[in-house]
Amino acid sequence: MKAYKILFVCVASLLWLGTAGMNQAQEISFDKYHSYQEITAYLKAVEAKYPHLARLSSMGQSYLGKDIWVLEITNRKIKEPEHKPAMYIDGGTHGNEVTGTEVCLHTIDYLLNKYGKDERITRLLDTRTFYIAPSVNPDSNDLFITTLLTSLRNNQRPFDDDEDGMVDEDPAEDLNGDGVITMMRKRDLEEGTMAVHPDDPRIMVRPNREKGEKGVYRVWRSEGTDNDGDGEINEDGKGGVNINRNYPAYWEPAHKQRRGGIYPLSEPESRAIVEFCLAHPNIATVQSYHTSGGFLYQPLAAEKISVIPQEDQDVFSKIADAYKKASGNETRRPYIERGPRPGPYGFGIFIDWAYMHFGAYSGTTELWSLPDKYNPAKQKREKEEQAVEDEYSRYLQDAKAWFQFIDGEFGGEGFVPWRPYQHPTLGEVEIGGWKKFVRSNPPPKFLKQVIEKNTMADIAQAELTPHVVIKDVKLHLVQGGEQAKHVSLKQTGEILRASQGSMLSDRISIFEVTATVRNEGPVQSITKKMQDTSLPQRPQVSDLLILEPGKNVTLLAEKARVRLGALEARNESGDTKSTTWLVQLQGQEGQLKIISSSQKGGRDERVITLK
């Protein structure tokens, strides 16, 4: 006893010391973007601070060998994390789209801080699990944060962008040493394609060709030199394969889609994510953050929405409604059904895989767009009465929007003004352009308002998962009696005569056990698409009711594992299913266990004692 006490004190003090040290590291602010090192330190700190709620693991290593962290958040004391319906959230799939990373970190912070304080979050972490991977393309994410490089959409597998047999040999550079990689322009009346905006000399616009205007500037989208001397500037930067085109659903090889990888899941990042999901089939809903645009993409990207059964479309609508409510933004379908160029948005996209092959409701939020105040699209809708301008003047108007934003909010900070520079091959040029955190990722000042809304959308989406529980177990005694082992049978003609011997014998009781399960979640327990998909050499996914006989109990009738199919969403009538078994109890007391097992709806158990 004494030894236990000492041990307890030791452990407690160690824990106290540990948390005291960690408390500081665990504090996180959302007025800046975080590097891989900071993310790693933060995740380790929260794991140490909330050992009963948070558990950190690595899904695998990136191309350059960085761990792809995933933090599991749930109250493990109530039930195993794998036995609860789960939501998977990731950020940073595209290396330069780092706002999603911050949403992930904020959601982690919010969930852990509110548990035990906020009823909604407490209930959520009691019944659901979160798997949150803030940076799934850590090589490129970290380069984007810690270096000047800008075009880092893909992973860091060396890639021959210009098909000259060399890889990554002509990246962009900060030529004028102002700490930013921007654009270059050169006055050129011969080959120039761009003109200067009549109202604002910073803005490059295309000339009004209808009025016979001509281009006066050649514009290079990034600052740099022709490193490989092939006459082109910055045509082969660092990386890589677009990991969000590398998933097995609708994947196509290079002649149909470049950068999708040499085969599906050829990239360590996408393979790690898929292996993680397959090892956690309880993931019922998925959010994969990208930027920018300010809307939620819902499947499918490669095929028409008619492939999705109506039942599942209803669920996607529920998720869309929750998103709209939390963020105030719209939702879209990436596949273009109408218009001049209808067709797939891309092949091998993660959310298509998650829904089509993995059976989870999925979505990608494109974070960040121009605030409404500066957004010409929203402005116009308000003043619809206004006289219709011609297309070109509307174009000029729209081109000013981002400049009005930085002028209004930051006094022009955010756009590096054009400054002359002597370029080694181009001669006299001007260098200037957008800074990193303005257009595709929000300026730090706007970061918090973007991520807070989306954390609330995540929470709403996590609630839109199935939750299958055992509602009740009923016992009904069919018959009791003495065991027949001392009964002798005699046949006389057509009649069988039973007579009992005089020895004492065990008591036998036969019970009917009826278990009822219920889906308390607002969505069906298996997507309709998965119910309809045949997976060869693999049993059809189904919710199960299992009876495990314990001491003194034998199962007499019905299979031990009963396949229930899918359970409907919580509603007035059809959300329960039951099974009845016939069991035999030998003696006075016995036990059996009822297990409800739903891949995406969670697992529930009841131990029943028979008397």
Next chain:
Amino acid sequence: MSIINRLKILSGGLLIAFILFPFGLDLEAQQRSSPGRSHGEESFPINWKRYYNHDELTEIYQKLVKEFPQLVKLVSTGKSRQGRDLWLLEITNFRTGSPESKPALYIDGAIHGNEVQGTICALYTAWYLLTRYGNNDYVTDLMDTRAFYIKPAVNADAAHAFIAEPNTMHHPRWNYRPVDNDGDGKFDEDPEEDINGDGEISLMRRRSPHGRWKVGEDPRLLVRCGPDEPPGGWEHLGYEGIDNDGDGLVNEDIPGGMDLARNFPARWSISAGYPYPLSEPETKSTADYLLAHKNVGAIVHHHNIGRLIMIACGPYERREEGRSPFMRAGKYPTEVDTKMERLSTVQVPSERRADWINYIVLTRRGVEITDYNPTPGGGMGQFSAWGYEHFGAYTFLVELWNIPADFNEDGIVTDHEMLQWVDRELHGEGWVDWKPFKHPTYGDIEIGGTFAKFVRRATPGKYLEQLAMKMNDWSLYLAYNLPLIKISKQEVKPIALVGRAFKGEVTKEGSSYVIKAEKTAGKGLLAWVDVEVTNTRMLPTKSRMANMLKLLPQDSLVLDGKNCEVLGYCELDRDLRPQKFVKEKKAAFDWIDGYETKRVRWLVRMDGSSTLEVVFKSIRGGTSKRQISIALD
């Protein structure tokens, strides 16, 4: 051949012979006494009348490497699910260049574990090439200019188990990915077994008054009763085995797996096989190896059964019947013509038409050799579809073997006919008779009533060599027709001494030119250098599909040298008219077709005597070099 070399071969041969056969063979004596004349094969005898399991194969590979170190390398492309090495033989004459520098043929077998003839066919070609090298000019030439990548057992675990253990003819077919077939949360827990220990997994039957099976015309066969017939007295209980997991069902969760031949990304969908393409080490290692060896221009992929040559030609349409480019009017069609006729309605898109024509020519020879039926193929998740549609190699899936027992020629081989054939040709050895057995669940039953494992799908041992020889003939023909690029002609035509018109004399000595001109210090010679490259074989350096895939860089012809500046080049048409001038050293082509010649003319300025080198480089067409020396007097 020197005495030492002879001794080497003799001792090596003796060593191998000693291990594989208990009695030694004297090579010299055998060559002398061999009326059919040995071509080297007797120096490394392999018994081609049987199958080999993984351990035996490993031993054979290792001995081949030891015996022919300059000709073969053994590579482990990865580990199988059960940890076996996924062996691949790289075969070429390494002294004439690495395998990667030569056009290559890839051959594999046993992607389905029970389809083990493919292993023998693949191994046979390896052995044939190695033992005949130096003894036969055709093989020697192939080994000098081509590479062979041979992976005899893709699904190494299942192929091993199929051979080494009692099995039905159908299993194990898949790899050993654990799969819960009956959904009870346990994996692979109720396999089939050889419960009566006769070395075969056969059928179980039980007497029953309600049974819908009866004893057939041949009393050894159990036949299903007709719908209007009364019960025949026998119940069919499925394949031999017990209820291992006590769930009341027999053999409901057999080991495995993934159908590896549905695990490739081409035309794959989730219904080809959960969870994703190349999820298995056996398939991923194959794809990764090929993608690291893009010089493979053709693939032979062995399966069984059905006597088919399936051409992986990509998506196609069927044209209406009636027109036949393969039959000439006024001539009775041969049997080969009739078989090829089936391909006449296939229509592939025009951008791949050239591939299809090549396919037809290659296939025709295959049909002549094997008498198999040609058909377009390549479906969902199949390796053959991937080989062509995602890898751009000419890919053939061969369904080897079928029992030649269709005696009444109705197109169907019935069990009855099979049994007749087994009696006639195997003298009854391929049939397992019914024997009584006491089964723990079913009580008194009989076990038997099947063809033995190595009879129906697998080729019986005594026919194996015939089969392998035919496939070998065709494989070598395919390898022969891979592109072979030769720099066929080169010529230097002086234009001017820089600064003034050329005056002087040009003489040619072999591939060297001697130009006598007035010397002018600091000034050089301006000249045209014409080079012709010819593909001296039938297949192009890149299939049209490979070109569409952009998997390979362009073929290139580069002129470079010391003391000279290459100013640019122009292609010449067949009448030697110059085309557009390009300021590059490197002339690039999408591909060079079979027997096609490309002519390139470079403009070169030489500052004194120099040696020019022309290098042709193509991943699938190989590399070729020529030097031109120019002495400027």
